[in-house]
Amino acid sequence: MNWPVAQLTLRLLLNQKRTVLLAVLALVPVLLAAVFRWGSFEEHPADWASNRLMAQIIVAALLPLAALIFGTAALGSEIDDGTAVYLLAKPIPRWRVVVSKLVVAWLVTVAFVLMATVVAGVLALAGEGHALVVVGFAVAVIAGALAYCTVFLALSVATSRAFLAGLVYVFIWEGLVTGLFEGTRVLSIREYTLGLAGWIASLSPKTFEPELAGGQSLVLLAIVCLVAGWVGVRLLQRFETGESS
Amino acid sequence: MSTAPAPAGGPAARAAIELVDVSRWYGNVVAVNEISFALGPGIAGLLGPNGAGKSTILHMLSGFLRPSAGTIRVLGQPVWKNPSVYREIGLVPEREALYPFLTAFEFVLLGARLHRLPDPEAAAARAIDMVDLRDAQHRAIGGYSKGMKQRVKVAAAIVHDPRILLLDEPFNGADPRQRLHLMDMLRTMAGEGRTIVFSSHILEEVERLAENVLVIIAGRLAAAGDFHTIRRLMTDRPHTFTVRSSDNRRLGAALIAQPSVFGVDLTDGLLTVRAADLAAFAFAAPRVAQTQGIRLFEVRPTDESLESVFSYLVRR
Amino acid sequence: MQSSPDLAAGNIYDLGYRRYQGARLGRRQAVLTIYLQSLRAAFGLGRRPAAKIVPVALVVLALFPAALRLGIAAATDQNIRIVEPANYYSYIQILLALFVAAQAPELVGRDLRNNTRPLYFSRAIRRSDYALAKLVALASAMLFMTALPQVVLYVGNAFAGSHVWPEMRDSAPDLPRIAVSAVALSLFMAAVSLAVAAQTSRRAFAAGGIIALFVFSGTVGGVLVEAGSALWNRLGILISLYDVMRGATFWIFATDPEPESQLGRADLPGPLYAALLAALASLALVLLLRRYMRFRP
Numbered sequence: 001m002n003w004p005v006a007q008l009t010l011r012l013l014l015n016q017k018r019t020v021l022l023a024v025l026a027l028v029p030v031l032l033a034a035v036f037r038w039g040s041f042e043e044h045p046a047d048w049a050s051n052r053l054m055a056q057i058i059v060a061a062l063l064p065l066a067a068l069i070f071g072t073a074a075l076g077s078e079i080d081d082g083t084a085v086y087l088l089a090k091p092i093p094r095w096r097v098v099v100s101k102l103v104v105a106w107l108v109t110v111a112f113v114l115m116a117t118v119v120a121g122v123l124a125l126a127g128e129g130h131a132l133v134v135v136g137f138a139v140a141v142i143a144g145a146l147a148y149c150t151v152f153l154a155l156s157v158a159t160s161r162a163f164l165a166g167l168v169y170v171f172i173w174e175g176l177v178t179g180l181f182e183g184t185r186v187l188s189i190r191e192y193t194l195g196l197a198g199w200i201a202s203l204s205p206k207t208f209e210p211e212l213a214g215g216q217s218l219v220l221l222a223i224v225c226l227v228a229g230w231v232g233v234r235l236l237q238r239f240e241t242g243e244s245s
Numbered sequence: 246m247s248t249a250p251a252p253a254g255g256p257a258a259r260a261a262i263e264l265v266d267v268s269r270w271y272g273n274v275v276a277v278n279e280i281s282f283a284l285g286p287g288i289a290g291l292l293g294p295n296g297a298g299k300s301t302i303l304h305m306l307s308g309f310l311r312p313s314a315g316t317i318r319v320l321g322q323p324v325w326k327n328p329s330v331y332r333e334i335g336l337v338p339e340r341e342a343l344y345p346f347l348t349a350f351e352f353v354l355l356g357a358r359l360h361r362l363p364d365p366e367a368a369a370a371r372a373i374d375m376v377d378l379r380d381a382q383h384r385a386i387g388g389y390s391k392g393m394k395q396r397v398k399v400a401a402a403i404v405h406d407p408r409i410l411l412l413d414e415p416f417n418g419a420d421p422r423q424r425l426h427l428m429d430m431l432r433t434m435a436g437e438g439r440t441i442v443f444s445s446h447i448l449e450e451v452e453r454l455a456e457n458v459l460v461i462i463a464g465r466l467a468a469a470g471d472f473h474t475i476r477r478l479m480t481d482r483p484h485t486f487t488v489r490s491s492d493n494r495r496l497g498a499a500l501i502a503q504p505s506v507f508g509v510d511l512t513d514g515l516l517t518v519r520a521a522d523l524a525a526f527a528f529a530a531p532r533v534a535q536t537q538g539i540r541l542f543e544v545r546p547t548d549e550s551l552e553s554v555f556s557y558l559v560r561r
Numbered sequence: 562m563q564s565s566p567d568l569a570a571g572n573i574y575d576l577g578y579r580r581y582q583g584a585r586l587g588r589r590q591a592v593l594t595i596y597l598q599s600l601r602a603a604f605g606l607g608r609r610p611a612a613k614i615v616p617v618a619l620v621v622l623a624l625f626p627a628a629l630r631l632g633i634a635a636a637t638d639q640n641i642r643i644v645e646p647a648n649y650y651s652y653i654q655i656l657l658a659l660f661v662a663a664q665a666p667e668l669v670g671r672d673l674r675n676n677t678r679p680l681y682f683s684r685a686i687r688r689s690d691y692a693l694a695k696l697v698a699l700a701s702a703m704l705f706m707t708a709l710p711q712v713v714l715y716v717g718n719a720f721a722g723s724h725v726w727p728e729m730r731d732s733a734p735d736l737p738r739i740a741v742s743a744v745a746l747s748l749f750m751a752a753v754s755l756a757v758a759a760q761t762s763r764r765a766f767a768a769g770g771i772i773a774l775f776v777f778s779g780t781v782g783g784v785l786v787e788a789g790s791a792l793w794n795r796l797g798i799l800i801s802l803y804d805v806m807r808g809a810t811f812w813i814f815a816t817d818p819e820p821e822s823q824l825g826r827a828d829l830p831g832p833l834y835a836a837l838l839a840a841l842a843s844l845a846l847v848l849l850l851r852r853y854m855r856f857r858p
Binding site: 017018021025028032035036039041042043048052053056057060061065068069072073161163164167168171172175176 | 611615655658659662663761764765766768769770772773776777780781783784785787788789790791793794
Binding site: 002003004005008011012015081082083085086087088089090091092093094237238239240241 | 304307308309310311326328329330331332334336338340342343344346347352355356358359360361401
């Protein structure tokens with residue numbers, strides 16, 4: 001970690017527009033949970049909370065979007081406008097820059113997503129038991145956010161169109177292709193996150209059944225973080241400024 | 246300044262900046278073509294038209310482009326993939342973008358912290374004073390004018406007191422007063438034994454500031470060295486002088502007899518002399534005038550400006 | 562250096578600059594030009610090759626379901642009705658959303674980023690002309706995503722069997738439905754995405770906002786309607802832009818949704834979706850126009 005870099009990144013990421021956008025997005029699952037609690041839903045709370053609220057809204061939509069927004073901006077926005085030079089022309093090993101940026105992007109993502117997970121989860125499940133559902137998804141979201149942020153950060157060093165590439169990955173690959181071809185699920189951070197959540201929540205397969213086993217998910221998550229992190233550092237060590245256009 | 250190989254010995258004995266046969270290409274486009282030079286303390290100006298490769302050279306010097314061939318050493322160390330060398334390098338990039346939400350002081354302080362200076366606040370304050378920005382230092386950079394942003398960039402580049410200072414088009418957007426201030430500052434820093442390299446396509450800037458000139462044309466080093474030395478080296482090109490004297494007609498007749506002079510032109514009472522050898526002519530002219538009893542009021546080279554040298558080089 | 566004949570005389574030379582004396586084509590031509598240039602930009606024509614990849618790839622992917630059905634028909638000699646015109650858009654809804662998310666910022670974001678709006682507004686066009694030309698251009702581009710696959714499917718179906726003309730005649734009523742639904746969905750998605758994209762010059766924010774709007778609203782609507790059968794659960798589907806589009810399409814095709822699908826569970830009257838689609842498109846259009854009417858250089 002490098003504190004000045006981390007501080008700067010935090011101020012960079014939490015500008016007004018981004019914060020408002022993320023706050024609105026994070027509010028969606030909370031509102032839904034409130035509607036579930038005080039409305040007339042027929043589904044079983046644990047069923048609904050894990051399959052709908054957590055899996056569909058938080059893990060499949062909120063988590064990747066938040067990670068995409070923060071992960072690609074943490075270093076990518078500076079590479080885009082040329083200010084990255086002010087960080088890179090300093091006697092700091094580049095891996096420290098990557099790690100500092102990554103940790104901040106990750107923590108900011110987690111702050112929004114975890115808040116939504118815990119508040120919405122407690123709202124939906126309070127008094128129903130199944131506290132492990134909230135714990136499971138909370139832990140899974142923290143781990144998933146790290147994997148997503150690492151991948152998107154590395155992507156933002158590799159290409160200036162990282163945001164679009166990330167959108168395609170999340171919505172075409174994870175949203176469409178993995179639904180059509182089961183084998184591709186081992187290459188989906190969403191599935192790792194769900195696998196880890198199901199493992200910790202230890203629900204009966206009838207209630208919630210992720211595609212991947214917990215241990216497998218954890219190993220794959222770790223591999224993704226390490227590989228993407230290593231790629232990101234390598235790319236930044238060989239960072240070249242474009243022609244000054 | 247020399248294009249000869251650097252003297253042998255330890256890193257300390259080497260030139261501050263050393264390029265040996267450096268080339269850089271993008272795909273099929275050669276941006277920089279086998280350039281070699283070595284620079285010691287002082288101010289060197291990279292001069293050339295837009296797109297000649299000045300920025301590419303500065304980017305390679307600052308470790309933000311990998312040379313496709315050749316070696317670059319700054320203070321005896323490679324710069325590519327070697328962040329520790331930035332301890333001694335200050336860089337002023339061309340792009341204007343800065344963090345709009347930081348104040349000038351915060352931005353310079355950030356630089357000081359990233360350099361792990363022992364007293365970052367004092368270093369930042371000193372750098373801000375040097376660029377004369379104290380009055381505006383607590384305002385956000387987003388509201389700054391072009392010239393002020395330029396000064397913030399310079400302050401951030403000198404906060405760690407580097408031995409090497411690289412500036413890409415540093416006078417863009419500066420008004421004449423700021424330009425003079427920055428020139429003075431760079432001269433002072435060069436006087437302290439630092440090596441300063443700046444790029445410019447404006448001849449007047451290079452001529453006024455740089456002791457050494459590196460003329461880059463189409464990615465190649467067209468000329469290097471002291472401006473006047475370059476001029477003298479180009480003996481295949483006549484030097485032209487306008488002369489004012491008490492009797493131009495008689496002086497012209499006498500001068501044409503000199504071996505160093507091969508052309509005299511007298512139009513509307515204005516005497517123009519073309520000489521092949523600068524030094525020989527400078528030596529001969531007063532003597533001829535004296536023996537002829539003519540008073541010499543003025544001998545002025547008509548084309549000693551960098552502009553003429555430059556346009557000559559470009560046309561060659 | 563040019564050879565100057567007489568510097569002392571102080572001449573001003575006639576370099577042959579000429580005034581334009583011909584007819585000026587006026588507002589209509591100007592709007593048409595913006596429309597055509599924007600339509601080209603929507604497919605990255607006249608831009609660098611990388612800008613063409615995403616729009617062209619999405620158009621190709623949008624043809625995939627049609628190709629799939631025709632491929633099966635060719636392989637099995639049977640016209641198995643797996644991909645119907647009424648639900649074609651549902652199969653490619655994420656592609657439709659990605660197309661507008663990628664290209665709407667391309668049409669309006671550049672002018673915001675480079676501050677070139679004053680250049681347009683100082684010409685013979687009104688501000689609303691600019692916004693409308695962009696809207697129609699993006700909607701026209703979207704027809705390649707909506708109408709083109711439907712037409713391919715229609716023609717392909719006819720030629721897949723041996724009875725070309727009877728087949729064409731039998732499914733002829735689909736043609737006006739395809740046209741109306743494709744135009745309606747294209748205009749709707751173009752209006753919504755441009756209204757979002759015009760709010761920010763940052764391409765990433767615009768693209769993210771558009772995708773978030775479609776995907777998030779779709780998920781939330783789905784979750785609400787799946788969870789119960791109370792009226793407000795059923796009304797929850799109206800949050801989902803995807804389902805509003807789907808409901809309007811089914812109404813246009815006069816088809817009933819599957820009872821187990823989200824639309825079937827919601828069981829709301831078809832005109833409601835169509836009315837909401839029109840209302841939302843109008844709202845987006847108002848937002849878009851307001852953004853340009855209120856602009857001060």
